Amino acid sequence: MGLTLIILASIILILILYSLFQRLRYKIPPGPKPWPVVGNLYDIKPVRFRCFYEWAQQYGPILSFRLGSKLNVVVSNAELAKQVLKEYDQNLADRHRSRSSAKFSKDGKDLIWADYGPHYVKVRKACTLELFTQKRLEALRPIREDEVTAMIDTLFRDCTNPENKGKPLKVRRYIGAVSFNNITRLTFGKRFINSKGELDPLGKEFKAILSGGRTNKMGFLSEHLPWLRWILMPFDKEKIETAKHNARLDRFTREIMDEHTKAKLQGGAKNHFVDALLRIKEEYELSEDTIIGLLWDMVIAGMDTVSISVEWALAELIRNPRVQKKAQQELDRVIGNQRIMTEEDFSSLPYLQALAKESLRLHPPTPLMLPHKAKTHVKIGGYDIPKGTIVYVNVWGLGRDPNVYPNPEEFRPERFFEVDIDMKGQDFRLLPFGAGRRICPGTQLGINLVTSMLGHLLHHFDWNPPNGMKPEEINMKEDPGIVTYMSNPLQAIPVPRLPADLYKRVPADM
C-alpha cells in the first residue's frame, strides 16, 4: 500500500513538473487554467463544440486545454483551419486513438484510426481509386434510389393509416432505415431488413456488434488519467470485453467475405465494397484485418452522419415554412407531379442544394471533425503545437462566424447565392466534411444521399410540427458525442402532396 502511494505521488509530481516545463518552454495557446492531475476534465461541458465555442469568445480563435496531462488545441476560424488542414496538414494528419478506438481498429490497421504514414497512404489510395470512384458511385445509385423510395413508401403508408390520423411520426425511424440499409448494401451487399421492416437474424447480429463495445464510465476516466488504469486494473473488464467484441465482429465479417468469394468463383461477382476490396487485396497488399477494418469504417462513418444531417435539415425546414415552401415550388417547377425526383435532377435544383448546404453549415454531424494529432512540433497562429498534441477544428463554430455569415443563426439557404462557398474542402469557411489529406472520402456519396432524401421528403410531403406545437417550438438541443444527434428526436406530421401512384418503392436487385 505504502509503495503504491509513493509510486502514485511520484507519477503525479512528474506530470505536474512536465506540464510546468512545457508551459515555460513553449508558447501554448491560451485557455482555461488546468487543475493538477485532471487538467480541465471537469471544466468541459458535455456538448463539447458549444463549450469550445464559448471558450473561443473568451480566449480567442485558438485555445488550449488539458485532459489529464494531454494537451488539446481547438481552432475556430477559417484562417486557422486553413493552417491546420492545408499549410501544416501533413504534420497534423495523425489520429488520436482513444483506448477503445485503438483496440477496435487493432491499433490503426483500418483507415479512420490509422496515423498518417505508408499504411494510411496505401489504404487511402485504395479507397479513392477503387471504392469512391464516380463510376462506382453511379453504379450503386439504384441502391440509393431503392432505399429512398422505400422510405417514402413506408412514410406514405404510415401517415395515411387511419390509426395514425393526427399523430406525429418519429422521423428518425424512417431516415435511419435509409442510412442503415444503404450502407449495409453498399459495403456488404446485404439488406438486413425485410419489407415489413423487421431485422433478419444476421441483421440482429450486425446491430448487436454495432452497439457493442461502448466505453463505460470507468473506461472514460481512465482514458484521460492513465495512472487510474493501474489502480482500477483488477476491476476493469474492458480488455476481455473488447477481445470478445473483436472476435464476434471478425467472425461475422469473414462469413460475408467467404460468401462473396464463393459467389465470385461461381461467376456471380457483384459491385459492393467487399467485392472491390477482395479483388484488390493482393495488388494493394491489404491484410484481412485492414479489409475488415475498412468495411466497418464505412459503416461507422457513413451511417449516422447521413441520417443525422437529414433529421436536422428537416427540423429546420419545419421551423422555417418559407424555406420549405420555396424548395417545394422549385421541385414542382422542375419535376412536376407526374414523376419522382432522381439524382440526375440535382443540377436543376439549386435551391435544394443550397438548403442542404445551409443545414450542414448549422448542423455538421461531426462538429469537431475527428481528432487529429501532431506528428511533429508546428506553429499555428503564432503558438506552439508540440508533437503529440490533439488538434480539433470546430467546424460548428466556423459555420457561425458572424464575419463570414451575417445573422449566423438564421436558416437562409439564399446566402449561398450571394457568396459562393464550397463545402467539399476547398473553402475553409465551411468544412462539414473536413479538408486536406483526411477529408471525408465519402463526401460526394454523403451529399448525394442527403440531397436525395431531402428532395424526396419535400416533393412528396408537406411537413408540419405536431398538433398544438408552433414551428419555432421544435427543440433544437444537441446530444453530446462525436456525432451530434438531436437530443429530442424530431416528431412531425407529413401530409402527402403528390398522386398516390408516385409513393411506390422502386426496388433494385443488387
Ligand code: HEM
Ligand atoms: C453527411 C455525411 C457525412 C459527413 C458530414 C461526413 C463528415 C466527415 C468528417 C468531418 C470526417 C473527418 C475528417 C477529418 O478528420 O479531417 C470524415 C471522415 C470519414 N468519413 Fe465521412 N462524412 C459523411 C459521410 C460519409 C460516408 C457516406 C462515408 C462512407 C460510406 C464516410 C466515410 C468516412 C471515412 C472512412 C472517414 C475517415 C477518413 C480518414 O480518416 O482518412 N463518410 N467524415
